[in-house]
Amino acid sequence: MAAKDRSVYEIFTIRSNDGEKTIDLRGGIVSFSYFENVFSPMITAQVLVVSTGNVIADEDGDMTSIYNGLPLRGGEKVSIKIPSNSENNVDLEFTEDNGNELYVSSITNVLIDAERETFVLNLVSREAITNETQRVGKKFPSSQKISDSVKDIVKSSLLSDKDVDIDDTQNPYGFYGNMKKPFQILTWLASRSMSGESEESSGGNSAGFFFYQTKSAFKYKAIDELIKQEPKTKVYYTGALKSDFETGTEDNDNKIMMEPIFTKDQDVAKALKSGTYRSRNFFFDPYTFIVKEVTYDLEKDGVKETLGDPPPFADDVESFTKTNNHILDRGSLEENPSLSINNDPQRWQALSVMRYNLLHSQICSIQIPCNVELEAGDVIEIELETASDNKDLGQFDETQSGKYIILHLCHHFDEKRSVTALTLVRDTYGRRKK
Numbered sequence: 001m002a003a004k005d006r007s008v009y010e011i012f013t014i015r016s017n018d019g020e021k022t023i024d025l026r027g028g029i030v031s032f033s034y035f036e037n038v039f040s041p042m043i044t045a046q047v048l049v050v051s052t053g054n055v056i057a058d059e060d061g062d063m064t065s066i067y068n069g070l071p072l073r074g075g076e077k078v079s080i081k082i083p084s085n086s087e088n089n090v091d092l093e094f095t096e097d098n099g100n101e102l103y104v105s106s107i108t109n110v111l112i113d114a115e116r117e118t119f120v121l122n123l124v125s126r127e128a129i130t131n132e133t134q135r136v137g138k139k140f141p142s143s144q145k146i147s148d149s150v151k152d153i154v155k156s157s158l159l160s161d162k163d164v165d166i167d168d169t170q171n172p173y174g175f176y177g178n179m180k181k182p183f184q185i186l187t188w189l190a191s192r193s194m195s196g197e198s199e200e201s202s203g204g205n206s207a208g209f210f211f212y213q214t215k216s217a218f219k220y221k222a223i224d225e226l227i228k229q230e231p232k233t234k235v236y237y238t239g240a241l242k243s244d245f246e247t248g249t250e251d252n253d254n255k256i257m258m259e260p261i262f263t264k265d266q267d268v269a270k271a272l273k274s275g276t277y278r279s280r281n282f283f284f285d286p287y288t289f290i291v292k293e294v295t296y297d298l299e300k301d302g303v304k305e306t307l308g309d310p311p312p313f314a315d316d317v318e319s320f321t322k323t324n325n326h327i328l329d330r331g332s333l334e335e336n337p338s339l340s341i342n343n344d345p346q347r348w349q350a351l352s353v354m355r356y357n358l359l360h361s362q363i364c365s366i367q368i369p370c371n372v373e374l375e376a377g378d379v380i381e382i383e384l385e386t387a388s389d390n391k392d393l394g395q396f397d398e399t400q401s402g403k404y405i406i407l408h409l410c411h412h413f414d415e416k417r418s419v420t421a422l423t424l425v426r427d428t429y430g431r432r433k434k
Contacts, residue, residue: 009413011081011095014104014121016070023056023066025049031414032080034092036376038210038407041183041218042128045102047078047121053112065117067110076104078123082413085370088253092215092372092411100162100215103129125213127158128183134158135179142174142333142342146193149173150186150211150220157182163217167209167225168196173343174333186211186220191352192343195222206304207348208355214375221377223355224305226405227427231381235368238385257367257419260384262400264363275322276357279350282323287330287339296350303358307379307403308428324350358427364404370411370418378406380424402431 009032012025028051035044049066056069066072079101082092094102102123111118136157140149147169154164171194177185190209206224213219237256271277276298283292326349329342366382374380382404386397404424411420 008083008085009080010083011079011093013079014066014070015077015079017073017075021056021070023070025066027051028066031412032082033413034215034411036212036214036409038212038376038405041186041211041213042125042131043102043213043215044125044128045080045123047123048118049121050116050118052116065112067107067112067117067119072104072107072119072121074104074106075129077101078104078121082372082418084372085418086253089370090372094215100125102126105129127160127162127213127218130158130160131181131183134182136177136182136185137179139176139333140174142340143172144174145169145196146171146173146189146343147196147220149175150189153182153186154218160218164220165217166220167222169193169209169222170196171343171347176333190220191356192348193220193222194348195224206355207351208359210377212376214377216375219377223359224303226377226379227305227307229379231403232374232378233371234381234383235366236383237366253369253371255368256382257369260382261365262362263365264360266361271357271361272321274353274357275324275350276354277321279322279324279353281346281350282325283328283346284326285328285330287328292346294346294350296354298354298358303355303427306428307405307426308430324353359405360425361428362404362426363407364424365422366424367419367421369420370413371420372411374406374409374420374422376406376409379403380406380422382424398431399429402426402429 009026009029012029013022014025015022025047028049030048030050032048033046051066053065054063055066056064063069070076079095080093081095084090094100103126104121105124105128106122107119108122109118109120134157136153140152145168147166150166151164154160171192173189173192190211193207193209195206206222208223209220210223210226211218211220233254235254235256237260239259278295278297281294281296283294285292326345328345330339331342333342380403382401383396384400386395404426406422407425408423409420412418
């Protein structure tokens with residue numbers, strides 16, 4: 001996991017669309033960046049390549065550049081294997097052997113002259129290409145749970161044989177695909193889902209999911225279930241990259257390399273405007289023409305699981321700060337209309353908004369030595385030095401330190417070193433008291 005002097009590529013090849021030509025890019029790679037995001041249904045990557053040209057024969061047998069000789073037009077397969085840089089790390093591998101090669105979605109910043117060529121390959125997973133060619137047109141019955149519909153779409157519409165890690169949902173939902181793209185439907189379903197474990201484990205409703213892809217699997221995860229995870233690792237910031245008592249290592253594996261940047265630290269006005277703490281909701285039933293008013297309160301109805309102490313300001317909001325209007329779906333999908341409500345929004349609509357907004361109460365960016373074991377959606381624990389006159393070892397800020405969820409990550413490799421950049425989020429301050 002330690003940062004190395006330079007990145008080593010065991011495999012880095014690109015294959016032409018017709019499968020006839022394969023080029024080894026290892027000698028020309030300036031940098032490679034790999035990305036995951038809990039808001040992204042696909043993994044992406046960027047490769048900066050500089051070549052002296054004359055590396056591949058064209059149709060006439062003359063040696064020419066990669067861009068013209070392959071030729072690079074988009075859709076090419078790229079195989080990558082970057083070996084682990086310590087015995088505590090793992091390989092980063094996207095090869096034909098493990099069935100997850102990356103594909104060129106676009107080529108940008110192309111510069112070609114008589115002496116060299118430079119270009120950037122923008123890479124995506126295979127399912128990102130399939131998503132643009134497939135449409136979901138079938139009907140999903142109102143008796144089928146959302147989690148089962150998600151499995152169906154990933155397998156039958158995305159045509160994926162990759163692992164799928166799905167949290168069970170408790171609410172069924174009937175809908176038509178309406179010829180929409182698979183990713184569009186999967187991310188749309190996430191905000192309408194309720195955790196199948198919520199009533200038993202948290203004593204109430206738990207709304208809000210993420211659909212995203214990591215190097216290991218497609219994931220459809222409940223926010224509250226992500227919060228319950230044990231931290232994947234613990235990292236420290238003490239203002240200097242040096243070994244001391246809290247890391248227990250000599251290679252600074254667990255040291256935050258640069259001062260953490262908090263890009264957001266509570267926005268009460270925005271939270272009130274969006275109805276995070278308290279909202280009024282009107283539900284219109286087109287079958288009975290009855291309008292029902294329901295007020296949701298964060299403390300009583302919204303969030304049972306948090307990364308730190310209970311949410312702030314919940315007790316101070318005595319009246320609703322946002323009004324939402326909803327139309328109930330009663331019997332619209334069945335030939336013989338049923339009186340039951342299809343995925344009743346009274347159970348998830350306001351709670352989902354609360355959960356998503358609260359999770360982004362704090363946003364922090366850090367950089368650590370390359371740790372390929374980490375994935376988007378993992379929980380990590382960070383320890384930040386306290387800003388006080390007492391600089392004794394072991395003095396950490398108990399408000400900013402604690403557990404965070406990885407919202408976005410980038411594993412970056414270049415000629416000098418390899419690092420992991422993380423964007424972290426959490427819903428509350430401090431450490432949750434047991």
